[in-house]
Amino acid sequence: MTAETIFVGTEILLGNIVNTNGAYLAGELAKLGIPTYYQSVVGDNKERLSEVFKTSLNRSDVIILSGGLGPTQDDITKETVSEVMGKKLLLDEDSKRRIVDYFEKRGRVMTDNNFKQAMIPEGAKVLDNDNGTAPGVVIEDNGKMVILLPGPPKELSAMFESKVIPLLSAKTGQTFYSSMVKICGRSESEIAEVLDDLINMTGEVTVAPYAKECEVHVRVTASGPDEKSAKKLVKPVVKTIKTRLGNSIYSTEEDMTLEKSVVDLLIANDLTITTVESCTGGLVAGRLINVPGVSDVYKSGYVTYSNKAKRKIVGVKKSTLEKHGAVSHQTVKEMCLGAAFAAKADVSIATSGIAGPDGGTPEKPVGTVFIGCNVCGEVITKEYRFTGNREKIRSFTVSEALVLLRECILKYYGQKTFGGSDNV
Amino acid sequence: MTAETIFVGTEILLGNIVNTNGAYLAGELAKLGIPTYYQSVVGDNKERLSEVFKTSLNRSDVIILSGGLGPTQDDITKETVSEVMGKKLLLDEDSKRRIVDYFEKRGRVMTDNNFKQAMIPEGAKVLDNDNGTAPGVVIEDNGKMVILLPGPPKELSAMFESKVIPLLSAKTGQTFYSSMVKICGRSESEIAEVLDDLINMTGEVTVAPYAKECEVHVRVTASGPDEKSAKKLVKPVVKTIKTRLGNSIYSTEEDMTLEKSVVDLLIANDLTITTVESCTGGLVAGRLINVPGVSDVYKSGYVTYSNKAKRKIVGVKKSTLEKHGAVSHQTVKEMCLGAAFAAKADVSIATSGIAGPDGGTPEKPVGTVFIGCNVCGEVITKEYRFTGNREKIRSFTVSEALVLLRECILKYYGQKTFGGSDNV
Secondary structure: OOEEEEEEOHHHHOOOOOOHHHHHHHHHHHHOOOOEEEEEEEOOOHHHHHHHHHHHHHHOOEEEEEOOOOOOOOOOHHHHHHHHHOOOEEEOHHHHHHHHHHHHHOOOOOOHHHHHHHEEEOOOEEEOOOOOOOOEEEEEEOOEEEEEEOOOHHHHHHHHHHHHHHHHHHHHOOEEEEEEEEEEOOOHHHHHHHOHHHHOOOOOEEEEEEEEOOEEEEEEEEEEOOHHHHHHHHHHHHHHHHHHHHHHEEEOOOOOOHHHHHHHHHHHOOOOEEEEEOOOOOHHHHHHOOOOOHHHOEOEEEEEOOHHHHHHHHOOOHHHHHHHOOOOHHHHHHHHHHHHHHHOOOEEEEEEEOOOOOOOOOOOOOOEEEEEEEEOOEEEEEEEEOOOOHHHHHHHHHHHHHHHHHHHHHHHHOHHHOOOOOOO | OOEEEEEEOHHHHOOOOOOHHHHHHHHHHHHOOOOEEEEEEEOOOHHHHHHHHHHHHHHOOEEEEEOOOOOOOOOOHHHHHHHHHOOOEEEOHHHHHHHHHHHHHOOOOOOHHHHHHHEEEOOOEEEOOOOOOOOEEEEEEOOEEEEEEOOOHHHHHHHHHHHHHHHHHHHHOOEEEEEEEEEEOOOHHHHHHHOHHHHOOOOOEEEEEEEEOOEEEEEEEEEEOOHHHHHHHHHHHHHHHHHHHHHHEEEOOOOOOHHHHHHHHHHHOOOOEEEEEOOOOOHHHHHHOOOOOHHHOEOEEEEEOOHHHHHHHHOOOHHHHHHHOOOOHHHHHHHHHHHHHHHOOOEEEEEEEOOOOOOOOOOOOOOEEEEEEEEOOEEEEEEEEOOOOHHHHHHHHHHHHHHHHHHHHHHHHOHHHOOOOOOO
């Protein structure tokens, strides 16, 4: 069984929006183990959509179309697909009622053109839209499954996850189970080497690494007649990966982030934290504070961009700045100790670097960054050399700061307190 | 003349990467006035790429393929396209030398498979790659123009801008000229109303608005036999937009950002700035500090996430927090005055809000944010209600803080000092 996806919308062809639905559906179909060989984008044009759709019917078993289900004259996906498949459009009373309700609840005036969205191809299955007005549609005919989904990413993903995955799983006769192993502080090539045999395994379980900024995520997937048997195949492989990578793994939870794993570690060890940032200028704090509940551990932080601010606010010594410069092991050490003192925090993290485009020297070129981390008085400082533009260098610094934070807390408390160990 | 784009790469079909090249090329072709009716994605598979490429040759005049030009056996774009078009691949000595140089300069060892990238279809034009090893290729045959570009976005965009745009302009016989008018502090629907007649103009000049976070960008495009005549058509339309939107326009420069326009205003008026952030926790500072040269105006800033930090670091009164709460006009007013005093800065910006998911009340639901801005002692505070998740609410707050900063500085100094007025 193969699938292909068609995205309908002139706004994609004009480059006004990035087709994130493309990557989303591709990833979901891959997780389901359904090969996708083609993706197409076509505008709100009946003739061209019709041509692309006919081609897809000739080469794929499952065709997923997204977009063009709205109330306007431009929205032609349902009409075009129905015409190609020789289906009449009939008013679906249930869908009509849902649309009326949707507007009433929001106290908004509904115009008559909205009923267009309740017209469903005969014999088709309706997929209720819990996040908008346009229902999805599934047409099964001649061994083909044609699935129409709304274009807005939030509506599409919610509908796909709750309604389409069960249908596709039933069709493949296979249930897929996957675990995501999230690793930080190791390069993609290192991971590829350590897991080489697993990545190249042929058989029921697939192991695929994905490189992220300062992280590598490894997805382990297997299929079986039911979830239990698929899970049984995944579990020992995840266990092997854990044995090989140990504390480099920060989570096996899908929605865990590196910053949340750091905040969880702080909470688990009853530690407070502060930040003192030069080149990242607030971005480390910004990422930590994106974790709900961070107020238990984070009270205050400092942006010390000038040398004067480094001296005045967190007490870096004038002689240190003169002798070693603001971008040095010594300065970030004093920054993080001074910040911990000022904020009365147990843990502190400091950044100082040359983000460019100017300010580089032969000795400390653009991209040179020092990060210092203090856990209860024990300080580790590291030097990094990043490449890329100013934004990229700053972003890498933030990620490496989180990696270093995690490493230092684990080191100080020993592996026994590894916050996520039960879940991993 | 119509174009279409084909993106080659199994990693796109697996959802491992988002096809940002798709939106980029779509936008660039739209700017050139070349209609694009189709976009396709196909994996690293000769048979399927061949099929998709043949279809494109039958329906479009210009076909742009991206990806699959690398050194590995998986990279088959050049080979497949050459085969379909009946062209032999020949070694291009210039390209070979560039590849050898590329590795030498970086002190990296080159493997022989890299020479595969120097094989060029007979009669094709080579597009040198200034950012990588794989050269681009242009084949013109039978009235069709086939353009092969490398997949990495940075290589693709640099090559497209410096080498492909001139070729396409020559082919259309038209030169395109466009100006981007960047607006902040006004909603998309407001802009659409104010510029309604311009947006709906039929003729040589097109006016298209693009909504961004707290910004609207309006692109004015025209074509002519040469740049001068195209520019002549664009200029009066831009002038009309300026007359109607005045100070809401922060720039007409392509690479100007809202944060850079704020930093430019500060520099122009010889003002220093500090930040004091609660819900945004460092992100306003983070965005300002992304502007190179910001060190002239930004020295230090504060993240005051807890009430205690608001009191201790920037002197918010206990009675203010008790009476009005941390999320209030009064608190952000005291925060920005206190921060200005502590940092000895002329200008300060303060944020405090409920980013969620918890912490909302019926009176101040999640999404309630206050921003305060002080320019030389004159303070303006505003209340906002944002929707979306924690990340979205924080991101909106940062953008609105920049909009408010700009507004307050302009107000204080009067319109005469509008930093960008000469360029707009």
